Amino acid sequence: MPYKHLPLAILFAAVLAACGKSGTPAANSSAPAATGATSDELVVKIGASAPLTGPQAHIGKDNENGTRMAIEDANTKGIMIGGKKARFELLSEDDQTDPKAATIVAQKLVDAKVNGIIGHLNSGTTIPASRIYSDNGIPQISPSATAVAYTAQGFKTAFRVMANDGQQGKVLGEFAAKSLNARKIAVIDDRTAYGQGLADEFVKSAQANGAQIVTHEYTTDKAVDFAAVLTAIKGKKPDLVFFGGMDPQGAPMLKQLRSLAMDVKFMMGDGGYTPKLIENAGAAAEGAYASLPGVPLEQMPGGKDFSQRYQAKFNQPIQLYAPYCYDAVNVMIAAMQKAGSAEPAKYLSELAKTEYDGVTAKITFDEKGDLKGGAITMYQVQKGKWMPLQTLGGSAPAAK
C-alpha cells in the first residue's frame, strides 16, 4: 500500500527541511575558508552568539541581524586590512540563553578560529563564555551583557558597548525615587545574572535616594504566570513595581498586573525596551517605563538611517540591541584596520584604545573594557509607543 508510509515520509521531509534551514549558515561559513581565500584576500571570521531558540529568540535574532548588517556593509565597502582586501564572514551560534550551552558554543567558535566575538546577548551566558575567549586570547565585544561581573573578571579580551548594570541600576533607582517620587517599591527579578544584577543595583540606588523596598519577589526567565507573585506584592501596597528581566516576562506581567487592578507604576531596564513588549501587553503597556543605555537612536548621527535600513533589509523594526551589535562589529573592524592585522593578538591592544563614533554612542573603553560615559535614557510607553523622557548619567548633558 503506497499510502501506508505517507505520514512518515511527510514528517521525514519536514525534519530534513528543518535541518537544512538551520544547517546552511554553518555550512556556508566553513566552506569558503577552505577554498575561497586567495593570497591577496584576507578572510576574517567574526563569531556571534545569542539565543536563536527559546523564549528570547526574537531578541537573539535581532542581534544576529545587527551583526550581519555590519558585516555585509563592511564587505560592500571593501575594507583593507594591512594592504589586503578583507572579506568578513559571520559564524552565528545559538547559545539558548543557557550558560552551559554558551561554553560549548564558545569552544566551537574558538575551534573554528574566529578572529573576534560579538556576543553573547545575556550576561548569564557572556560571563562563563568570556573565560574561554580569554584563555584563547580572542577579543570579545558583548553588545548587550550588562552584569558588572562580566568586565570585573580582569580579562583583557572582554569589552562591551553598553552601560553596565551599575550605571543603569543607579539611574533607574534615582529616576524611580526622585522623578517618579516612588516611596514604596516592590522588586521582582528573574534570577538570571542580568535580572538579579540589575535589580540589586536598582535596590541600592532607590534606597540611597530614600525609597523603601517593601518586598523582593522572584520568577524565572521562562515563566508566564505571575499572578501569585503579583498578588503577594499587591498585599504590600507599593506605588512602583520594578522588574529586572526581559520582555517575554515583562509583557504578560504587565497584563496580569493590570487585570489584578493594581494601579501602580511599572518599570523595567533595557530588557523591556522593545516594540514586542507593547505589542504583546497591548493597552496594559501604557505608562510603563524602561531604560536604554545611550541617547535615543533618532538623535544620533546615522541612527535614523540605520533604523530605516534595518527595517528595509529585515522587514521588521529593530527589537532591541541590533544597533549595539552593528557598532560592536564596526569597533572591531576599526581596530583591525588600525593594527593592520586581523590577528587577535595584534589588534587587541588597538581595540582597548578605540575611539569610534557609532550609531549608539561615541565608543571608548575604560581600563576594564566598559563603555566610558554611559548615558542612559528613560523611556515611557505613551499612546502605544516608546517615547524618550530624559537622558541621565554619564557624560551626556544631564537633563533636569
Place this chain on the structure above:
Amino acid sequence: MDILLQQIINGLVQGSVYALVALGYTMVYGILGLINFAHGEVVMVGAMVALAVSGMLLAAGLPPLLVLLLALLVAMAVCMALGYAIERIAYRPLRNAPRLAPLITAIGVSIVLQNLAMIFWGREYHAFPQLLPGASHGFGGAIINDVQIIIIAVALLMMAGLLVLVHRTRLGRAMRAVAENPSAAALMGVDINTVISVTFMIGSALAAVAGLMVSANYGIVHYYMGFLLGLKAFTAAVLGGIGNLRGAMLGGVLLGLIESLGAGYIGDLSGGFFGSNYQDVFAFFALIAVLVFRPSGLLGERVAERA
C-alpha cells in the same frame, strides 16, 4: 483575607489548566503505560492554530465569539489529527519494543514539533487577540475576570464529560478493557488500534482546549510555551496518580494551589529566608512528599507491574 482569596483564585485558574493537560498524559499512560512527552507540544500547536485561525477570521470581520468557537473547533480538529499522527508514526511501530524506546521517540517528537512550529510561526511571541469580554468582577476583595471564570468552568465541564465517556459508554468500556489487558481485550473483539488512536485524539482535543485557554488568559503565544506547561502537567498527573482520571484533575488543581500559595506566602512564613524563587522547589517538594508515602500518587491504585 482578600489576598488569600485572590491567591486561591490564581491557583484554581492555573490548576484547571494543569488538570486539562494532565488528563492527556494520564489517559495515554493509563492505556499504554507510556508517557507521551510530546503532549505539551500538542497544547502549543493548538494555541498556534487557534491564533492563526482567529487572526484570519477577525480580519474577515466575524464577531469575536463566533471566531473563538471556530478557532477552537479548527484547533481541536488539527490537534486530533496531530495526536493520531504522533501515535501512528512514533508509538505504534514501537508498541512491543522495550519501554525506553517509545520514551525516546516521545522526546524526539516533542523536539521536532517545537522546531517545526518555530519555522512555521517564527521565533517571536505573538499577541493573542482578546476574543472574550475581559471584564473583571470584584469578589470579596479579590478579582476574577471573565476569561478565568470560563477557564474554570470549561475545565470542569471537560472533566465531567471525560468521566462520563470513560465510565458510561461503549468506547469507554473498550478503553478500560485495553488498559487492563490489551491481549485479552483483543480476544474479546476490541479493536485495540482504534481504541488507542481514539484515546490519543481525545487527549489531543483536550490539549487544544487547554492551549486556547492558556493563550486567552496570558494573551501571548510562543512556540516554546508547551515545554514548561507540559512538564508541570506531567508533575500534576504524577501527583494525583498517573493513569487515574480523577487523580489528574486533583493533581492539577492541587499543584496550581500549592504553587500560588507557596509563591505568595513562603516568604512571609519563613521570615524572608525563602523567597518566591522557591515556588517550584515547594511544588516539587510536595510531589516528593506525596510519592514517599504514596508511591502511586494520591489517587493512584497499587497495581502490579505490567509485564
